[in-house]
Amino acid sequence: MKIHEYQARTILRGRGVPVPRFEVVTDPAEARRVAEEIGGMVVVKAQVHVGGRGKAGGVKLANTPEEAEQHARNILGMDIKGLTVHKVMVAHAVDIEREYYVGIVVDRATKGPVFMVSSEGGVDIESVAAETPEKIFKLPIDPVQGLTVSQAAQLAAHLDDRVEVVGQVAPVVTKLYNAFVASDASLAEINPLVVSPDGKVWAVDAKMNIDDNALFRHPEIAAMRDSADESDELRKAREMGLSFVKLDGNVGCVVNGAGLAMTTMDLIKFYGGEPANFLDIGGSSSPEKVMTAFDIITSDPNVRVILLNIFGGITRCDDVAEGLIEALEARPLSLPLVVRLTGTNETRARQILAEHGMESAQTMDEVVEKAVAMARGQA
Amino acid sequence: MKIHEYQARTILRGRGVPVPRFEVVTDPAEARRVAEEIGGMVVVKAQVHVGGRGKAGGVKLANTPEEAEQHARNILGMDIKGLTVHKVMVAHAVDIEREYYVGIVVDRATKGPVFMVSSEGGVDIESVAAETPEKIFKLPIDPVQGLTVSQAAQLAAHLDDRVEVVGQVAPVVTKLYNAFVASDASLAEINPLVVSPDGKVWAVDAKMNIDDNALFRHPEIAAMRDSADESDELRKAREMGLSFVKLDGNVGCVVNGAGLAMTTMDLIKFYGGEPANFLDIGGSSSPEKVMTAFDIITSDPNVRVILLNIFGGITRCDDVAEGLIEALEARPLSLPLVVRLTGTNETRARQILAEHGMESAQTMDEVVEKAVAMARGQA
């Protein structure tokens, strides 16, 4: 789960990381009040779960409370990559001398957390990783032992050579690590970690993603979920236990299992089509899940055909076929449907579908070719 | 579960069946007091779960309270077919003009209760059934509809042709049926149902067996269980969920499943031996059950060898073999043991036994022949 910048700031501040003073507000007058209280220059930042807020005009500096109010008025209600801004953060704008990057991610290869620091802060770290990887210093951490004092010092020393700065940065990386572990984060980063001209260190921007699987032990974090930032489709999918990713094509697909779902997308592309989505209804397949999946897909105006691809393992194909027919009779589909059921009892499944004027393709190739042709209007 | 005569009498009296006055006592002085209270001639009857009490001297008529005390003194502590008498019933001895039999059993063929009545009462009804079956009138009852008024009249009319007697017997059979159903009995009989010279009808002896499977809904009857009448072996077996019947041979057997256990006994006989018991440890086979079975069998001084015959179905033979070896190592057997494990993974089971100096016969025939030879001292 992604949390907002202001929420990540709150978590880090609670752990003693120096964070410039801030408040989150939902109307322009409030923004003015906060700017007055903070005094001096402030930054007004849109709080939405999307990158590139700055480029989209969602981040503005204000010299006066009036300016802060004006920026807030502009930003609130703004649409950034499909998401409406409902909250802005008003924060003290720290003077910047240097900007660093410090972050922790889960590393698959070392099977533990890995610290990444870079003296090239304040910019997109993925670009740095791609273009000048030598500028990122990585340090794998033993998850059982945790971050040691000497590792914290090593990370800090990598960023700055001034003793008084290192002396401030080392506790910050330690606190960041502790926040990472204590919050079950999958990513925790401060970008930029700023050194101001007076030699003070500030966490000016913070980002944390939380491990969905661990939310059960963090009810206070789970409560941070901002449903306003979730599309109707995503909410529906999440509530039904479906895994859904919207794409730009016109062949909707409903598949059981993530690997098979990706493979179905790939085959659509292979046969010259474009998938409209990734949608995994899970290993087994209940009619309810299939119908919810259809609902989600039909709400996308681009979609021209729906492809259902199910491997019947423990759940048998004939049962899936019957559930499907019943569901379709209760609530007919507004889009053409092509079906392929394979695995346990597929012959019987094909027979059941045939009795109801439907058919199941024999192979995945066959059904995908057909779906692609239909999306093009050739079938 | 068998209940005592006095307990069956209590149940029937509770339903309004005319039962001669009685009390149950545990010492001779009490017997005298009860006889005084009842007045006139009384009968003193041993209360043990065994037939043939009369022949064994456990039933005596007393003309005076002193005689009743004397009979009670003789009967209490008496051994009848291996069971010690701890209680006697002292009951008013009704004058007898005629004796009838009325009983209800569960009938497998009609799958309902069947009423049996006979004008040859007071004697062993099974002898009547064997020798003069025409003297027993049988009437199957629809278990859903229950006994109808006209069926009750028909049964009563079959026994006596006097209107005033029929008018008394019909309600008795109805009440007996109601007691049968209300108690979940598998057998309920009054033998004899007596007509006294003054034309009154009395239930002079009563017997009820209760369906073990239904005891959960009759806690008051379950509480009637007389553990004094249960041998140590039977109690142990019951508590461990084993089904055990003591026999007179010298080949003890431990088998999983009732049908296979009987077949094992039959094979012992086939090969010239005599089984010491029927013992079914149930469909699956835990080491605890096997060890308890061994304990029960070794307490029989006649037994010279123990035969273990297990079909491994869901429980695999190799697991049974290992459990057995472990159990035997923890608590060695005082008798020779021959084993045959068949079914799932029997090859591996034989291998495991072999590693511990034991062997498993290939076939049931083989193991039984061997056990019989050992019991004869030839192996």
Place this chain on the structure above:
Amino acid sequence: MSIYIDERTRVCVQGITGRDGSFHTGAMIEYGTHVVSGVTPGKGGQTRGGVPVFNTVHEAVSETGANATIVFVPAKFAADAAIEAAESGVELVVVITEGVPTLDAMRLYQRTKQLGVRLLGPNCPGLISPGKAKLGIMPGAIHTRGKVGVVSRSGTLTYEVVDSLRRGGIGQSTVIGIGGDPIIGTTFIDTLEAFEKDEGTTAVVLIGEIGGTDEEQAAKFIKEHMSKPVVGFIAGRTAPPGRRMGHAGAIIAGGKGTAEDKIEALSDAGVPVADRPSEIPGLLRATLGR
């Protein structure tokens, strides 16, 4: 071919969320049985291994088209659960539950008879049509597809016979355990009649035991109505009268139900009766060789 169940049987498991129900649902599905739904009152909406659970059998039948149920419901409630199943429109109700009170079993029997629904059990291991479907608790792996029908009052004794048939290369059309209780739904005669009609069955093994007169009635039926060869076995030749041999039904009472009577009746009906289980495959081969 087979009797009562085959690859088209659609099974509902009653008591699917219980200890035995859940376990054996897994085993039945792994065997290839078509388990379409389960029932546990109060747990509707859940699933077990992808099988939807309903609160009532009616729902399970109307939602999933089940035409047979297998009952793992505890003894106290088993008869009512089975009656609910019979009233829901299924054709076959298999009651595995042990310890069902006799009066409940009587009520259950009468109701299924009235509705024309086949009842197997209670207190039975169920039935299996090898390679097609298993509605029961027997180990599937010992069974092989073939043409011999097996009907039995016993559990492990049946496994033993089936196992020896397999070793002897004799497959089975359907193996059915009718149960050891005094009141049971499906009897020897019912299954013999079905095996006689079944084109996939060429011979039958009948495994009886002491108690009652079911085997005698079966012998009469065989004599009068069966063309296919039957081989018999009777357990309990050495059982003493009046003592219950495990099964509630296995008791020689009132001089009736002895092994001798049963063997005589079967022999009279032309049914060779094996002295020992190990003789069964041989007798079967001899009979089929006629």
Place this chain on the structure above:
Amino acid sequence: MSIYIDERTRVCVQGITGRDGSFHTGAMIEYGTHVVSGVTPGKGGQTRGGVPVFNTVHEAVSETGANATIVFVPAKFAADAAIEAAESGVELVVVITEGVPTLDAMRLYQRTKQLGVRLLGPNCPGLISPGKAKLGIMPGAIHTRGKVGVVSRSGTLTYEVVDSLRRGGIGQSTVIGIGGDPIIGTTFIDTLEAFEKDEGTTAVVLIGEIGGTDEEQAAKFIKEHMSKPVVGFIAGRTAPPGRRMGHAGAIIAGGKGTAEDKIEALSDAGVPVADRPSEIPGLLRATLGR
């Protein structure tokens, strides 16, 4: 022959009394797997389908000699249950449970590594050596005994490939699902190494997907250490960067983990990569025909 499990594997089921544990215990036993014990704290002394249940894995191991466990314990407790298993002396711990927190998975991984215990999963379908043993949730019936090893990060995609192998008459030595989480115990390299050593395996199918660099590392291993032919497949060629495709591990992040990278790495290592699953049996035949 096969890897990790065979007919001698003695299995303990952790969470045996739970909904999934009980169901799949039934299915594993029906498949012929040697399930010797189960564990559910507080339910020791019970049985499930004849399998004794213990309160701790230590007891289960010492009483029944289990040398492998399969974990169906709920996600909250799964890692601790698996660590308990690793410390009890078993050789293999298979964690089926989905949704184990990443930090727990890290702790679990470190502990099993320290103890030299093989960990499979978490969040995996388990593994099967056809005809010998199944420690997992896959449908046993689609698998056939043979000589091709299959290793995959996916569930149903693996079933699909296995099913097509079966139709093509290609049996499997062992089919292993390593799981789709970011932190997993057994990796492609571990299984490739085992398949390379296994005399019963003549070729391997590797089914990868986007995310991470496991496939690239596998390619390097194949190039340097494997003599047996490997055929590959990579799911997610069309997945956009930064979006998680179901599996927590299936995400292209920081420009890494694309299908193109993986396919290139595998091709460089001499591994033919199928464009579509349907090409796999053919590529395998071609490779084995060399």
